[in-house]
Amino acid sequence: MAGRRSRDRSITPELLLRAYSIGMFPMSESADDPELFWVEPDIRGIIPLDDFHVSKSLQKAIRKAPFDIRFDTAFDQVVAKCAEAADDRPSTWINQTIRDLYSALHRLGHAHSVEAWEGDELVGGLYGVTLGSAYFGESMFSRRTNASKICLVHLVERLRERGFTLLDTQFTTEHLKTFGAVDIPKAEYGVLLDRAMEGDTVRF
Numbered sequence: 001m002a003g004r005r006s007r008d009r010s011i012t013p014e015l016l017l018r019a020y021s022i023g024m025f026p027m028s029e030s031a032d033d034p035e036l037f038w039v040e041p042d043i044r045g046i047i048p049l050d051d052f053h054v055s056k057s058l059q060k061a062i063r064k065a066p067f068d069i070r071f072d073t074a075f076d077q078v079v080a081k082c083a084e085a086a087d088d089r090p091s092t093w094i095n096q097t098i099r100d101l102y103s104a105l106h107r108l109g110h111a112h113s114v115e116a117w118e119g120d121e122l123v124g125g126l127y128g129v130t131l132g133s134a135y136f137g138e139s140m141f142s143r144r145t146n147a148s149k150i151c152l153v154h155l156v157e158r159l160r161e162r163g164f165t166l167l168d169t170q171f172t173t174e175h176l177k178t179f180g181a182v183d184i185p186k187a188e189y190g191v192l193l194d195r196a197m198e199g200d201t202v203r204f
Contacts, residue, residue: 131196155167
């Protein structure tokens, strides 16, 4: 993993996109830490789009349509919810610098959200960055059973429909592995990333 720390004003949206294009992304130590550091994992998590798995129980839940799924209607709100402390995540790496940078990327058309709504309440969602034919997943949150999982299913459906070739999860978790997420070496990831950067830009 990487480690160069940087004050917020030294990172621009353009620099952020350049970093993604070569396999790096920023994180913060905590929500209260004003600094960021660059991360370049030796082992990278991805979800192969042609090997995405949805359990039978989740398929059943999706058929009941418990949420209104929307795209890009409340991007900043999704990031804010991802930054909130929760029972299963008492701390977060999303500080105000990250929130500002990704909001700027959203305005530039390079960051997108998938949202689960229950009436007028946002109860789940995820966000990430698009560049070339890659979607770089950043974070997700859930305030109702299966909300973030259903958002992930809708994300993958959209990526397949639009012709994306790479879904980067940065790291894998047991949760993501149930969907088919795998760990691959940095060199193998680099090949996939280069292909995604060399092809045509895909619209989300």
